[in-house]
Amino acid sequence: MIETILSNLALILGTTLMYSTPLIYTSLGGVLSENSGVINIGLEGMMVIGAFIGAAIGYYVGNPWIAFIGAGVAGGLFGLLHAFASVTFGANQVVSGIAINFLGIGIALFLSRIFFEGATMTKSIQLDNKMPRPLNGVFPDGSILNTIFDNQYATVYLAFIMVLLIWFFLYKTKYGLRLRSVGEHPTAADTLGINVMGIRYFAVIMSGVFAGFGGAAMSLAIVSNFRPTLISGHGFIALAAMIFGKWKPQGAMLACLLFGGAQGLAVYLGQFDINIPTQLISMLPYVITIVVLIGFVGKSSAPSADGIPYEKESKY
Amino acid sequence: MKLKMKELRRALYIFATEKTVGFTLISIFLGLVVGALFLAVAGFNPFRAYWIMLQGIFAKPSYISYTIIRATPLILTGLSIAFAFKTGLFNIGAEGQFIIGSVAATAAGYFLHLPLLIHIPVVIISAVLAAGIWGGLAGFFKAKFGVHEVISTIMLNWVALYFQNFLIYTKGFQKPGGETSYSIQPTANMMILKTWKQSEAGREWLLQHPFWKDLLRTPMNWGFVIAILMAVLVWFILNKTALGFRLRAVGFNKFAAEYGGINVNKNMIISMFIAGALAGLAGALQVVGVSHKVTLIAAMEGYGFDGIAVALIANSNAMGCILAGLLFGALKYGGAKIQPFMQAPSEVVSIVIGSIVFFISIPKLIKLILTRKSKKGGTK
Numbered sequence: 001m002i003e004t005i006l007s008n009l010a011l012i013l014g015t016t017l018m019y020s021t022p023l024i025y026t027s028l029g030g031v032l033s034e035n036s037g038v039i040n041i042g043l044e045g046m047m048v049i050g051a052f053i054g055a056a057i058g059y060y061v062g063n064p065w066i067a068f069i070g071a072g073v074a075g076g077l078f079g080l081l082h083a084f085a086s087v088t089f090g091a092n093q094v095v096s097g098i099a100i101n102f103l104g105i106g107i108a109l110f111l112s113r114i115f116f117e118g119a120t121m122t123k124s125i126q127l128d129n130k131m132p133r134p135l136n137g138v139f140p141d142g143s144i145l146n147t148i149f150d151n152q153y154a155t156v157y158l159a160f161i162m163v164l165l166i167w168f169f170l171y172k173t174k175y176g177l178r179l180r181s182v183g184e185h186p187t188a189a190d191t192l193g194i195n196v197m198g199i200r201y202f203a204v205i206m207s208g209v210f211a212g213f214g215g216a217a218m219s220l221a222i223v224s225n226f227r228p229t230l231i232s233g234h235g236f237i238a239l240a241a242m243i244f245g246k247w248k249p250q251g252a253m254l255a256c257l258l259f260g261g262a263q264g265l266a267v268y269l270g271q272f273d274i275n276i277p278t279q280l281i282s283m284l285p286y287v288i289t290i291v292v293l294i295g296f297v298g299k300s301s302a303p304s305a306d307g308i309p310y311e312k313e314s315k316y
Numbered sequence: 317m318k319l320k321m322k323e324l325r326r327a328l329y330i331f332a333t334e335k336t337v338g339f340t341l342i343s344i345f346l347g348l349v350v351g352a353l354f355l356a357v358a359g360f361n362p363f364r365a366y367w368i369m370l371q372g373i374f375a376k377p378s379y380i381s382y383t384i385i386r387a388t389p390l391i392l393t394g395l396s397i398a399f400a401f402k403t404g405l406f407n408i409g410a411e412g413q414f415i416i417g418s419v420a421a422t423a424a425g426y427f428l429h430l431p432l433l434i435h436i437p438v439v440i441i442s443a444v445l446a447a448g449i450w451g452g453l454a455g456f457f458k459a460k461f462g463v464h465e466v467i468s469t470i471m472l473n474w475v476a477l478y479f480q481n482f483l484i485y486t487k488g489f490q491k492p493g494g495e496t497s498y499s500i501q502p503t504a505n506m507m508i509l510k511t512w513k514q515s516e517a518g519r520e521w522l523l524q525h526p527f528w529k530d531l532l533r534t535p536m537n538w539g540f541v542i543a544i545l546m547a548v549l550v551w552f553i554l555n556k557t558a559l560g561f562r563l564r565a566v567g568f569n570k571f572a573a574e575y576g577g578i579n580v581n582k583n584m585i586i587s588m589f590i591a592g593a594l595a596g597l598a599g600a601l602q603v604v605g606v607s608h609k610v611t612l613i614a615a616m617e618g619y620g621f622d623g624i625a626v627a628l629i630a631n632s633n634a635m636g637c638i639l640a641g642l643l644f645g646a647l648k649y650g651g652a653k654i655q656p657f658m659q660a661p662s663e664v665v666s667i668v669i670g671s672i673v674f675f676i677s678i679p680k681l682i683k684l685i686l687t688r689k690s691k692k693g694g695t696k
Contacts, residue, residue, distance in 0.1 A: 045670075081674075091677035094406065095628050099674035102625060106666025107354075113661040114358055120663075229615040233474070236408065240467040279482035286471040286478075293468070294461045 010147035012264040017148070017156050020253075020260030022047070022217040024159040026238035027245065027252040028166050029075075029210030034247055035170065036203035037183035037305040038086050041097030042078065043211045044235025045104025050075040050212030052108035055219040055226035056115055058125040064132070067125075068155070068216045075212020076205050078104060083204035087197055090309035101235075109228060121227040122219075131155050131221040153221035155213075162210070166249040179203055183303035186310040196310050214238065244293065247302055255289075262288045329686045336631055339679055344629075344643070346682075347672030351664050360660040372653035373646045377531035385606060387645025388539040389414070392598035393623025394641050395543075395550050396451075396591045398632040402554055403587040404567030409454055409469025410595035411620025412476035413447040415613075417596025419480050420446035421603040422610045423489070425500025435503040436604060443600030444593045450476065451592015452585050459581035465588070473620070477613055484612050495612040506537045506604040537605030544638060546594065551634035553590075563587050595620060622648075628673050644669065 026043050033040035054071035058064060078100055085096035109120050116122050131153035139146035170176035179199050181189040186196045218234070219226045238252075241259060245251025262285030269281050330338075352362035373383050393410040400407035407413075421443035430438060454472060457463040483489050484497055491498045502510075512518040513532055522529040554560040565573040566583045574580045598619060603610065626644050630636030651665035675682065 085674060085678045089678040089680045091680075093677075095677035096674060098624050098628060099670045099672075099677060101621070102666050102670030102673060104670075106663050106668075106670055109663035110354060110358070110661045110667060113663065118659065232615040233470070236470045240470050243464050243467055277482055277485060279478045279485065283475050283478040283482075286474040290457070290463070290468055290471050290475075293463045294457060 006144055007147055008268065010144045012261070012268045014148045014151065015264035015267050016257060016260040017152055018222060018260070019263040020256045021153075021156045021159045022214040022222070022234060023238045023241055023256040023259060024163065024214075024253055025155075025217055026211045026214030026235055027242040027256055028162055028249055029079075029207035029214070030239055030242035031166065031170075031245075031247060031249050031252050032179075032203045032210065033079075033207035034242065034306050035183045035303055036179050036200045037186060037303060037308065037310065038083070038200055038204050039093040039097060039307040040082065040204065040207050041094055041239060042082050042100025042104070043097075043207070043214075043239050044231065044233070045101035046075040046078045046208045046211035047215040047218075047235040047238070048101075048104040048108050048231045049078055050215030051219040051230055052112060052122070052215070052226045053212070054216030055122045055125065055224075056111070058129060058220050059123050059225075060115075062126070062129045064125075064130055064220050067220055068131070068213065071212040071216030071220075072209040073212070075208040075210070075215065077208070079205040079208020079211075080201075082208065083201045086309065087200045087204065090311055093307050093309070105228070108226070112226065122225045125220065125224040127224070130224055131217075153217075155217040155221045159217070160253075162213075163249050163253045170249065180303070182310075183305055186305050186308075190310075200310070211235065211238075240289070243302075244289070247306075258292065259285050259289060262286075325686075336633075339682065340629065340631065340636075340676065342682060343672050343675035346675045347668045347670075350671035351668035354664055354667055355660060358660070360654075360658060364658060365654045365660050365664070368654050368657050369647070369650035371650075373650035377527055378533050379649070381531055381534040381536050383642070383646045383649045384540050385534060385536070385645075386649045387641045388543050388605075389598040389602050389619050390622050390626050390644050391540075391543040391637050391641030392546060392601070393595050393619050394626030394630060394637040394644075395547060395634060396594035396598070397620075397623050398627035398630060398634065398637055399550055399554070399594060400587060400591040401627060401632040402567055403563040403583070404570065405455070405458075405465050405584065405587055405591070407451070407454075407469060407588065407591045407595075408466055408624070409451060409472050409592070409620065410598075410623045411616050411618070412469065412473035413451050413592040413595035414599040414602075414617075414619045415473075415476040415480050416450040416592075417443040417447035417599030418603045418607075418610050419476075419483060419599075420596070421600035422497050422500060423483075425504035425604065425608075426489075426498045428504075429501060430503060432503045435501065436506055439500070439504045439604055440597065440600045443603075444596050447596020447599065448589040448593035451595065452589035454592075455585035455588025458588075459584045473616065477616065480610055481612055484610065491609075497609045497611075499608045500603065504604055505608060506539070506601075508532070508536045508538065535606045537601070539601035539605040542597070542601060543641070546597065547634045547638050550594070554634070559586070595623070598623075625669055625673050628676060631676075 026047050030040055030043055050071035053074035054067045057070040058067035061067065082096055082100050085091035086093045112120050112122055133151060134154055135149040135152060139149065170180060178194050182194060182196050182199045190196050215231060218230060237259060241255035242252045244255040266281045266284045270278050355362040355365050373379055393414060396410045397407050421439050424439040424442040428438060454465045454468040457468045458465045484495060489497050509532060554564060562578050562583050565578055566580050570580055622644060626637055626640045629640040647665045647668060652662045654660045655662040
């Protein structure tokens with residue numbers, strides 16, 4: 001009896017890890033950008049381009065890590081675009097972020113049609129060329145650990161390492177302190193000689209890199225190709241998770257895990273012949289998120305200067 | 317002659333930087349240039365592509381009609397988002413409100429049996445109310461529990477999507493054997509001259525009048541007129557009523573508004589209700605005018621997200637939403653035609669729209685380019 005419960009829990013946990021991973025990368029991107037004071041609503045578009053570039057390089061080159069890094073670079077280029085508008089030209093960051101979302105899906109599908117014979121769906125990556133599964137077959141067959149870790153791709157573990165790294169960077173290094181100070185009070189940071197523009201550029205580009213990773217974690221691991229509806233809204237969910245997690249890497253991770261967990265539960269319940277329609281079960285993650293927000297999390301507060309373009313005082 | 321060029325540049329500068337319309341037009345132009353660059357690099361003739369698009373929008377009466385039909389829901393979701401923007405809220409939930417509106421319209425259109433002139437208003441009002449409540453929910457969550465409306469509306473979008481899919485598989489609503497609902501009653505159908513088009517006399521008359529025959533080939537309906545009326549209404553509410561003043565005050569400065577005795581929470585809920593109602597109206601009009609039913613949806617259809625771009629291109633101006641919606645509808649409808657005619661990716665339209673919005677976000681860049689040019693002209 002207890003064994004069945006445990007193995008069911010393990011199954012849910014396994015799906016949870018799988019579904020949370022792309023969201024964790026992407027929301028980490030959001031954490032970086034917004035802590036430096038730049039709203040990044042373009043995560044969705046950056047994730048889409050990452051997913052496409054990952055799938056395309058994965059198919060043509062065959063090495064998942066080159067594909068993964070390529071996806072990060074592609075996302076980073078979109079981050080650069082966002083930084084160019086919002087840091088250098090003081091753009092309304094929501095507006096340029098929305099632009100990034102249209103550009104992301106537009107450019108991904110445009111390139112897909114050119115490199116994949118007019119199709120909006122890329123060709124599947126061969127099974128051997130997908131992300132490796134480091135713990136595959138390590139634990140004995142049928143054991144609980146095996147149920148959880150057997151099918152997890154390397155991207156899953158990397159995601160949690162990244163959470164730790166970003167947390168360390170933000171709260172334990174002087175550069176992280178600088179980044180946060182730029183997001184809280186850019187003028188004060190500037191008077192202390194901190195390069196506000198430079199740090200914001202770095203943060204926004206890195207947020208694109210992470211969103212690109214998030215997309216690739218989808219197209220190189222969970223599935224093995226890119227299609228127009230692959231990301232459809234996950235970038236926005238990651239954005240929500242970042243706000244939900246109060247703009248902190250660990251908080252964002254927990255929010256993504258909650259979301260992935262609800263999804264895991266939905267998948268788990270879906271396999272039984274119970275009398276709840278699957279459509280209602282699919283609603284679960286979203287309803288749970290709202291309920292949790294209403295019940296447990298108070299008002300969330302963004303970094304003080306989030307969304308406000310910074311301009312040096314005019315010298316004249 | 318030189319002087320004239322200088323004057324022209326100066327005029328262009330003023331037009332582009334001090335008039336919002338001028339700046340928007342330049343952004344649209346630059347967006348089209350970016351699209352052309354993408355096409356050219358990929359080896360397609362951009363002029364030919366844009367020519368095909370233009371023909372695809374204007375060459376036949378039916379094309380124009382389809383463009384307008386495409387634009388109608390976008391004008392309304394654009395209005396919904398623009399309205400929320402003006403009151404300081406970011407409504408990402410137009411997508412879900414659209415879905416709730418179309419579901420409610422289908423239900424009221426199918427289950428109710430009412431006389432012709434009453435049925436359509438009843439359908440529309442029930443859809444608007446349902447979607448208004450759906451939108452108001454996000455406002456309520458924000459007012460009462462401090463839940464960020466961006467998160468709650470994103471989540472509500474998905475709940476709405478699965479709710480529609482759930483209903484489609486529900487007995488009594490699902491059309492047997494299909495992944496769609498039953499169609500609405502003929503009394504709820506808002507297509508122009510629908511019965512006459514299919515009647516003997518109508519068919520004969522149309523045969524002799526090819527222009528009208530082509531025009532009426534499309535599901536032409538009153539939706540566009542309603543959308544324009546709504547734009548006027550939104551403009552009126554925001555600018556000419558006390559309610560609009562209060563809503564804008566909350567959007568402008570929440571704390572000052574509260575200090576001035578305005579109930580911020582109540583106004584937030586009202587604002588989201590109206591925004592939801594507008595997006596729901598878009599869904600309702602789509603059902604009574606075009607689709608007459610709802611079908612299974614696998615992913616977001618994008619009415620709400622496209623509406624964000626419409627609102628941004630319109631600078632959240634109600635009248636601007638009409639034009640931006642038309643531009644958007646035209647690009648989408650005309651743009652789709654470059655795929656079959658020259659095998660060029662029709663997704664270039666998303667690139668164009670993204671670039672337009674991108675340029676709109678950086679007025680300073682355009683200002684900078686134009687000042688550089690006029691300075692150069694000056695020193696020569």
